[in-house]
Each structure stands twice: as structure tokens, then as C-alpha cells.
Amino acid sequence: FNEVPTGYPEPGKTTVYDDSQTIDLESVPLNGGVLVKILVVSVDPYLRGKMRDSSVKSYSAAFVIGEPIFNFGVGVVLRSENPSVKAGDHLYGHYPFQHYVVLPNIDSFRVLKNEENLPWAAYVGVVGMPGQTAWVGWYEFAAPQKGDVVFVTAGSGPVGSFVIQLAKLHGHKVIASAGSEDKVEFIKKIGADVAFNYKTTSTWDVLEREGPVNIYWDNVGGETLDAALQHSAKGARFIECGMISQYNSAPYTVQNLMAIVRNELHLHGFIVGSHLPKYRDEFYREVPGKIARGEIQYIEDAKKGLEWAGHAILDVQQGRNHGKSVVIVSEE
Ligand code: NDP
Numbered sequence: 001f002n003e004v005p006t007g008y009p010e011p012g013k014t015t016v017y018d019d020s021q022t023i024d025l026e027s028v029p030l031n032g033g034v035l036v037k038i039l040v041v042s043v044d045p046y047l048r049g050k051m052r053d054s055s056v057k058s059y060s061a062a063f064v065i066g067e068p069i070f071n072f073g074v075g076v077v078l079r080s081e082n083p084s085v086k087a088g089d090h091l092y093g094h095y096p097f098q099h100y101v102v103l104p105n106i107d108s109f110r111v112l113k114n115e116e117n118l119p120w121a122a123y124v125g126v127v128g129m130p131g132q133t134a135w136v137g138w139y140e141f142a143a144p145q146k147g148d149v150v151f152v153t154a155g156s157g158p159v160g161s162f163v164i165q166l167a168k169l170h171g172h173k174v175i176a177s178a179g180s181e182d183k184v185e186f187i188k189k190i191g192a193d194v195a196f197n198y199k200t201t202s203t204w205d206v207l208e209r210e211g212p213v214n215i216y217w218d219n220v221g222g223e224t225l226d227a228a229l230q231h232s233a234k235g236a237r238f239i240e241c242g243m244i245s246q247y248n249s250a251p252y253t254v255q256n257l258m259a260i261v262r263n264e265l266h267l268h269g270f271i272v273g274s275h276l277p278k279y280r281d282e283f284y285r286e287v288p289g290k291i292a293r294g295e296i297q298y299i300e301d302a303k304k305g306l307e308w309a310g311h312a313i314l315d316v317q318q319g320r321n322h323g324k325s326v327v328i329v330s331e332e
Contacts, residue, residue: 001051001063008248008317009051011310015069018308018316023100025078033104034082036075038095039332042124043312043325047071059271067133068096069309072301074112074120075101076332085111092123097309099329116292120332125158125324127287127296133241133272134162135287136279141239141268142215144170149211151228152176155192156183157299158324159241163217163326164192165296175202175210177224185219186323190297198224220245222252229256233265240269248317299323 005014029036046060047069054062063069070163073095077085085091085106087165093109095101103109110124125131145151154160155176164257167174168191176192178184179199188195204227207213212233218225221243228238246252259265276283290296301321303312306329315321 001065001067001069003065004053005051008042011314014051015310015312015313017307027101028102028252028289030079030081031104032081034077034085034091034106035079035100035102036091036095037078037100038073038098038329039090040121040124041095041097041306041309041319041327042071042128042130043309043316043327044071044130045242045244045247045316047313048317051116060314062323068098068144070094070096072124073329074123082106090114090120092128097306097327097329099306105269114288116288118288118291121300121302121324121326121328122291122298124326125300126291126296127284129272130158130324131162131287132276132279132283133159134166135283136272136275137217137239137241137268137270138163138166139279140275141270142167143237143266144172144215146171148214149173149175149233150215150217151207151211151213151221152217153198153224154178154242155195155242156299156323157219157321160217160219161187161190161298161323162296165190167215168192169295172215173210174214175206177206183322186299190200202232203227205314212236215239217241218243222246222254226252226254226256229254229259229265232259232265234263236263236265238265238267240267244317250318261282286312301325302328304328 028141050063072165076208077089090112091109149170152160152163156178175194176187177198184195211231214233214236216228218237219242221246298324309327316325
């Protein structure tokens with residue numbers, strides 16, 4: 001991490017790739033820890049929020065200038081002095097964006113069994129934090145009723161596309177938006193009843209025609225939230241998952257707040273980690289199988305090589321990713 005950005009994070013400026021340090025894999029001391037070769041790291045929208053002045057408090061720790069950025073990833077154990085894992089085991093958890101790392105302890109890591117033989121990258125996407133976000137948010141807050149109309153934004157990404165499919169599994173009418181024609185094609189393919197490109201079609205008009213909305217899954221905030229408020233049904237649930245339209249620019253002032261009172265809305269902001277302990281076991285029991293059987297589909301946008309991480313981060317903020325953004329650090 002090189003510098004706090006003011007607008008979009010720029011590769012080569014906000015973050016720099018540095019390959020000057022080397023490590024001797026045979027002799028690096030483990031001191032009771034584990035040497036891991038990192039295979040894949042996840043690129044998520046919230047990384048932008050970590051690129052802030054460290055004095056500004058938030059729900060997730062700020063990156064430290066001069067140190068590697070970090071996020072969820074999967075790595076394979078090369079050497080271990082920890083009796084709970086052995087060479088060849090795969091670990092999911094928080095990694096620095098590096099090729100190799102010595103982990104002094106692995107208490108916060110999960111050993112992946114991967115009985116379904118999914119690609120390791122799936123474990124940072126649909127079977128990782130974004131999939132958990134969709135699962136936790138839906139089951140904790142959606143309170144779906146028969147006949148509910150569901151509106152999902154950023155519908156082609158790992159969170160939105162999962163939510164669309166959960167809503168369809170529960171038999172709801174789903175309206176979903178995305179920012180390009182091929183993303184719209186994908187969200188139709190996974191079952192959205194009404195799919196539109198919010199850049200070329202007015203969200204307001206679509207909701208006027210297809211609403212009112214009983215469950216709004218908010219990934220974007222801003223004007224779209226405003227349109228959803230105005231077209232909300234009585235007692236609607238607003239699942240406030242993210243507001244990416246606000247991450248890189250001056251805040252938008254929402255106009256239709258009175259709808260919260262008028263329609264007796266339930267607003268649920270949440271951070272996945274707060275609810276995960278309640279859902280984790282169920283998630284890992286249910287979801288890998290659903291992915292393997294094709295019951296939940298996803299698309300992935302993989303960049304090969306850590307040197308592309310900065311570009312991947314910018315692409316996600318600007319909507320150029322097509323599906324879950326990952327960086328393949330090493331092939332196994
Ligand atoms: P995606 O892979 O869908 O990537 C983000 C997408 O947001 C972009 O591809 C783009 O798609 C869309 N986007 C970017 N800028 C704008 C804009 N100005 N207006 C509208 N859409 C925009 O991301 P994820 O599925 O990983 O995450 C989706 C949301 O969920 C994010 O807001 C994220 O912060 C949030 N989140 C929240 C968590 C929580 O615990 N609350 C945990 C994980 C994610 P398009 O081309 O369609 O515009």
C-alpha cells in the first residue's frame with residue numbers, strides 16, 4: 001500500500017507491486033508456524049474502504065502505508081511446525097498479497113476439505129465471504145413472504161447473483177440491475193424475471209412498472225436507494241449490504257427518506273462477520289454441494305499474477321469486473 005487515494009485507487013500509485021524481496025523456502029524459520037504458498041486472493045469492493053488514513057475508524061482495519069495489502073485468500077501449506085496442519089493442506093483466511101507467507105498461528109484460518117473438488121478460487125467467492133454475505137443477509141433479514149417482489153442491485157457480482165438465485169429458489173419475482181448488457185444477460189440466465197442495465201434504463205421507471213418492492217437488496221446506495229425507497233411496499237425490508245456508488249465520490253443526499261415512515265420500512269444494515277458464527281456451519285454444509293450441482297451459478301473474473309492486483313481493485317470499483325474478481329497468485 002503506497003498512498004491514500006482521493007478518488008479511485010490507481011494501480012502503480014495507490015498500490016505498487018514490489019518483487020525485490022525473496023525468501024528461501026527451505027530454510028526460512030517457522031518458529032512453530034506454517035509456511036504457505038498463496039494460490040488465490042480475493043478482490044472485493046470493501047478494500048477501497050481500507051485505503052484510508054489509519055486514524056479514521058471503520059469496521060475493518062485500514063491498510064498500512066508501506067506494508068502489503070491483505071484480504072481473503074486460499075493457500076497451500078508447504079511446511080508446517082503446527083501439528084494441526086500438514087504439507088498439502090489448503091487454508092482459507094486473511095493473507096497479505098504476497099507469494100509466500102509464514103503464518104505464526106492459524107487460529108483464524110479454515111482448513112478446506114473441498115470434497116466437491118471446486119476450484120480453489122470459488123472459496124473466496126461464492127463459497128467464501130461474498131457468498132456468506134448473501135446467505136447471512138438473506139436468511140437473517142429478508143423475512144420473505146409469498147408473493148414478495150425482490151429488487152437486487154449489482155446483480156452480476158458474487159453477492160448479487162447469489163441473492164437473485166436464493167430469491168428464485170424461494171419462488172419470488174426478482175427485479176435485478178447491472179451495468180452492462182452482458183451482465184444483464186447473465187442475470188437473466190440465473191433467473192431474474194426483470195433484468196435491466198441501469199446505465200441505459202431508468203431504475204425509477206422499472207420499479208414504477210414492476211414494483212412495489214417488498215425486499216430491496218442494496219449493494220449500491222445513492223440514487224438507486226432513493227428510487228427503491230420511493231417504490232417500496234408497506235413493511236418492506238431494506239437489506240443494506242453495500243453502497244458502492246458512494247465509495248469513490250462525494251456522498252449523494254437521499255431524498256425519499258420519508259418512505260421509511262410512510263411505508264413502515266425495516267432497514268437492516270449488516271456486516272457479514274457479525275452474523276457468520278450463527279450461519280457458518282450451515283453455509284459450509286449446504287453451499288459447496290449447491291455449487292457443484294450447478295444449483296447456484298456464478299461467473300468469475302480472474303487476473304493471473306499478483307502484479308495485476310491494483311488493476312483488479314480499480315476494475316471492481318469501476319464495474320469492469322465480470323463476476324467475482326480474484327487474482328491467481330500461483331497455480332498449484
Ligand atoms: P461486485 O463483484 O458486484 O463488484 C462491484 C460492482 O458494483 C461492480 O462490478 C459494478 O457492477 C457495481 N458498481 C460499481 N460502481 C457502481 C455505481 N456507481 N453504481 C452502481 N453500481 C456500481 O461486488 P460484490 O458482489 O463483491 O459486492 C457487492 C456489494 O456488497 C458491494 O457494495 C460490497 O461493498 C457489499 N458487500 C458487503 C458486505 C457486508 O458485510 N455488508 C460483504 C461483502 C460485500 P455494475 O457494472 O453492475 O455497475
